Amino acid sequence: AGTTPQETATLRRRLKLPETGPIHIIFLFAESLRSYELNHPKIGPAIFPNLKRRLDEQAIFFTQGYSSSFDSGQTVRGQFSTLCSMLPNIGGAATYLAHTNLQTTCLQQLLKDAGYSTGWFNSFKSGYHNKRLFESLHGTDHFYDETYYRGRGITEKIGSWGLADEPVLLETAHTLEEFANTQSPIFANILTISTHHPQPIIPQGTVPQALLKELGADKSYHGLLSSYRYLDSAMEGFFETLFAGPLAENSLVVLLGDHGTPHRPPDIETKVQHIESRFRIPIALLTKNAIPEQLHHA
Secondary structure (H helix, E strand, C coil), X not given: CCCCHHHHHHHHHHCCCCCXXXXXXXXXXXXXXXXXXHHCCCHHHHHCHHHHHHHHHHEEEEEEEECCCCCCCHHHHHHHHHHHCCCCCCCCCCHHHHCCCCCCCCHHHHHHHCCCEEEEECCCCCCHHHHHHHHHHCCCCEEECHXXXXXXXXXXXXXXXXXXXXXXXXXXXXXXXXXXXXXXXXEEEEECCCCCCCCCCCCCCCCCHXXXXXXXXXXXXXXXXXXXXXXXXXXXXXXXXXXXXXXXXHEEEEEEEXXXXXXXXXXXCCHHHHHHHHHEEEEEEECCCCCCEEECCC
């Protein structure tokens, strides 16, 4: 049914966005980011110091978000359910792969029809899992993938799934400014990559040894925490640049995990707790000047 002008104005005031006119909408999908470590009283402050501060100071944070992606093609399942407001093909092939021509209206098409320039940003191959084809058929016009970022001089890699998040996200923040110079509001679909399985232990993602010892973390879980620590730094560079630039006052960032991860935290005891930790993801609305709030209800 949509919202009334009064409801829209109230929402914009909560986010400290201009009460009239179009705003830039940026979806930031964080690869394999789940809530368990972010919300953990000891892991969270050590691994996500920057993101926790952003959520505390600049976000409406939904603490009970869950991913419905648990089979192959988890990323495209998560992006499909988020952007197209439909459950993925649970138990079957991912929608992007098996149902590329699905007749449904996704957010990127709605915004394109409203005059937005629409773009997709990721440092891996845009054609992987039919992403470019599906997105093209559902409203995305511009693609910035590994070829683009290499053309901007970025060569650093972490793991085997594309270029490193820190330089890529920093370049993306600058590219968004160029993208917005078209005089149209922009919609950006950004996906990070460096936390993709298998998560390596990396020098840029230092985890306190005392924390690892207290948790009884094995090498695999150490790798997860190390990659998360790196992601926290990479995302902070993005937010710092975006909110200091010309798009700062009228941009809304929707931050969420594209899906969770099956790593079992070493400090949980039951199968039910493990399942819950696997699928709960953070979802937050961030703006430069938002009135912070945590929403705990489903």
